[in-house]
Amino acid sequence: xxxxxxxxxxxxxxxxxxxxxxxxxxxxxxxxxxxxxxxxxxxxxxxxxxxxxxxxxxxxxxxxxxxxxxxxxxxxxxxxxxxxxxxxxxxxxxxxxxxxxxxxxxxxxxxxxxxxxxxxxxxxxxxxxxxxxxxxxxxxxxxxxxxxxxxxxxxxxxxxxxxxxxxxxxxxxxxxxxxxxxxxxxxxxxxxxxxxxxxxxxxxxxxxxxxxxxxxxxxxxxxxxxxxxxxxxxxxxxxxxxxxxxxxxxxxxxxxxxxxxxxxxxxxxxxxxxxxxxxxxxxxxxxxxxxxxxxxxxxxxxxxxxxxxxxxxxxxxxxxxxxxxxxxxxxxxxxxxxxxxxxxxxxxxxxxxxxxxxxxxxxxxxxxxxxxxxxxxxxxxxxxxxxxxxxxxxxxxxxxxxxxxxxxxxxxxx
Numbered sequence: 001x002x003x004x005x006x007x008x009x010x011x012x013x014x015x016x017x018x019x020x021x022x023x024x025x026x027x028x029x030x031x032x033x034x035x036x037x038x039x040x041x042x043x044x045x046x047x048x049x050x051x052x053x054x055x056x057x058x059x060x061x062x063x064x065x066x067x068x069x070x071x072x073x074x075x076x077x078x079x080x081x082x083x084x085x086x087x088x089x090x091x092x093x094x095x096x097x098x099x100x101x102x103x104x105x106x107x108x109x110x111x112x113x114x115x116x117x118x119x120x121x122x123x124x125x126x127x128x129x130x131x132x133x134x135x136x137x138x139x140x141x142x143x144x145x146x147x148x149x150x151x152x153x154x155x156x157x158x159x160x161x162x163x164x165x166x167x168x169x170x171x172x173x174x175x176x177x178x179x180x181x182x183x184x185x186x187x188x189x190x191x192x193x194x195x196x197x198x199x200x201x202x203x204x205x206x207x208x209x210x211x212x213x214x215x216x217x218x219x220x221x222x223x224x225x226x227x228x229x230x231x232x233x234x235x236x237x238x239x240x241x242x243x244x245x246x247x248x249x250x251x252x253x254x255x256x257x258x259x260x261x262x263x264x265x266x267x268x269x270x271x272x273x274x275x276x277x278x279x280x281x282x283x284x285x286x287x288x289x290x291x292x293x294x295x296x297x298x299x300x301x302x303x304x305x306x307x308x309x310x311x312x313x314x315x316x317x318x319x320x321x322x323x324x325x326x327x328x329x330x331x332x333x334x335x336x337x338x339x340x341x342x343x344x345x346x347x348x349x350x351x352x353x354x355x356x357x358x359x360x361x362x363x364x365x366x367x368x369x370x371x372x373x374x375x376x377x378x379x380x381x382x383x384x385x386x387x388x389x390x391x392x393x394x395x396x397x398x399x400x401x402x403x404x405x406x407x408x409x410x411x412x413x414x
Contacts, residue, residue, distance in 0.1 A: 007085070007113055007140045007170075014170045014198035014224075015105060021224050021253045025314075029280045032312055034218060034249040048072030050158040051129045057393045058127060058154065062376060068112065070128040070135075075110055081122045085111040103194065104168035107136040114151065118144035118174070122151075128165075130157035130191055136166040143177040143205075152182045152373050156215065156391060157191040165216075169197040173205040175229060180208040182373045186380070187215035188391040189244070195221040203229030203258070210237045210368045213248060214380050215391035223252040227261035227292075237367040238267040239377065241384050242275030242307070251280040254296075256289040260323075265296045265313075268364035269331070270357055270381070272303030278310045285325060287318040295324070300331030301360050303353075354385055 051072040059066065067079035075084050087109050116122045128135070143149045155165060165187060173179050185193055193216040201207045213219055225234045236252050254263040265281040281296040300309035311329035334356050342352035361381055368374045379394035 007111060007138075007142075010140060010170055010172065011105060011111075011138050011168060014168070015196065017198060018196060018222060018224050022222075025253065025280075025282050029251065029282075029312065032278055032280065032310060034220065034247050034276075034278065048131065051131050054129055054156060054158055054393070055127060058156070061393050061396055062372065064125050064152075064372065066127040067124045068126045068128075070130075072131070075112070079122070079124060081114055081116055081124065083113040083115070085113060087111060104136040104138055104166050104196065107134070107166075108138050108168070111138040111140060114139070114141040114149070116143050116147040116149050116177075119146045120144070121148040124149070124151045126151070126153040128153065128155050128167075130155075130159060130163055130165050130187065132158075132160055132163065134164045134166070136164075136168075138168045139170070141169070141171045141179070141181070143171075143173045143179050145174040146176045147174070148178045150180050150370060152184070152370060154184045155187060155193075157187040159188060159190040161190060163191050164194060165191055166194045167196075169195065171197075171199040171207060171209075173199070173201045173207045173232075175203040175205055177202075177205045179206065180369050181210070182368055182370055183209070183211045184373070184376065185211070185213050185215055185219065186391050189215075189217050191215070192217055193219040193221070195219075197221065197223040197225075199223070199225035199234055201225075201227050201229060201232040201234050201261075204231040205229060206233040208235050208237070208367070208369070210373075211239065212373075212377050212380070213238070213240045213242070213250075214384065216246065218247045218249075220249045221251065224255070225252070225263065226255040227258055227263050227289075229258045229261070231260045232258050233262045235262075235264045235367075236266070237364060238265075238279075239361065239364045240267070240269040240271070240277055241381055242269065242271040242277055243273040243384055244275070244390055245273060246275045246390075248275075248277040249280075250278065252282065254281075254283045254294060256283075256285045256292040256294055258292075259288065259290045260292060261289055262293045264294065265298075266364065266367065267298045268361060269298075269300040269309055270303065270361060271300065271307035271309055274304070274306040276308045279312060279329075281313045281327070282315070283325070283327065284316045285319050285322050289319050290321045291323045292319065293323045293325075296327035298329040298331075299360075301357065302331060302333045303357075305333075354382070357381070357385060
């Protein structure tokens with residue numbers, strides 16, 4: 001294991017990096033943010049039985065073996081690649097400071113460390129449940145030279161009052177490594193999410209981040225990802241399933257700083273029930289990133305007139321010898337002519353709408369390499385469409401898996 005002091009410095013530097021990025025994009029994005037404040041300050045943990053019951057239900061339904069669990073008894077690691085570092089002597093903080101990450105740094109009393117040594121491979125599943133107490137936590141991922149990591153994180157809650165989940169994710173991918181991280185946010189309506197993420201990929205390293213937003217009352221996230229090494233690759237694939245008045249403020253900053261590096265941001269939204277999502281996707285190519293590729297794509301599907309999507313892609317290219325740079329955005333309701341076409345083939349109106357939504361989301365679900373995660377995401381999407389299920393355990397349903405072809409190649413997503 002790398003010494004814990006290195007992880008502490010890595011986390012602190014990551015928050016500082018975000019502060020610099022915020023200043024760079026301030027003029028563009030400062031006025032586009034959710035007006036809701038983030039709750040914080042819940043300290044009394046109760047309902048441990050409910051936490052353990054949800055852990056048991058998820059494990060039973062998904063048939064997954066979880067290598068790290070946060071339930072009624074706190075954090076428990078079951079893998080040689082995962083360590084839990086206890087942090088003593090921290091003062092309590094009741095709210096997020098000027099950035100999302102400061103709260104996790106100042107208030108977290110535990111650090112989850114994933115360390116995959118050079119040349120080794122790991123496939124890990126995390127299950128983190130928030131009870132009736134705020135959950136600030138640091139997740140530090142280090143993937144060694146030539147190593148490989150597939151990580152699935154399920155974040156949920158059983159909160160009876162207003163609580164906040166505030167993870168600080170830091171990912172360091174050494175040269176020639178391969179990393180895929182799938183994050184699922186499936187919190188109940190009493191929980192808000194504030195997530196700061198920092199990713200750095202070194203020479204010929206590949207990092208894929210797939211994030212599925214299903215739960216939580218209010219979600220604010222900020223990602224700063226850098227393809228720093230020559231030939232490195234970083235991609236973000238956002239999938240947002242919003243309903244029952246949920247609000248999302250999702251920001252991503254991609255930086256190509258290495259020659260022949262590749263970055264991409266792809267976001268697919270399905271919003272109903274008065275949900276509101278702000279998407280801020282910014283890509284920058286530095287002057288030394290010759291023959292680099294970058295793209296920002298944002299697509300939204302609105303299921304009713306009360307739902308809103310603000311799509312804000314932008315780009316800055318400082319290199320004259322760039323390979324490709326593009327950005328686009330669109331949001332629209334379901335086309336009545338498309339519905340009529342499906343209905344003319346024998347479908348009822350609701351079945352046609354359901355099929356249209358599934359088809360729209362399949363392009364983004366296809367970016368997930370883990371078939372189990374893909375099935376969980378589809379099941380949640382169908383649950384939400386059928387019965388406005390905000391969180392909990394989905395009824396695993398593979399009826400529509402045929403619409404999601406598997407893909408493992410980064411070349412298909414550059």
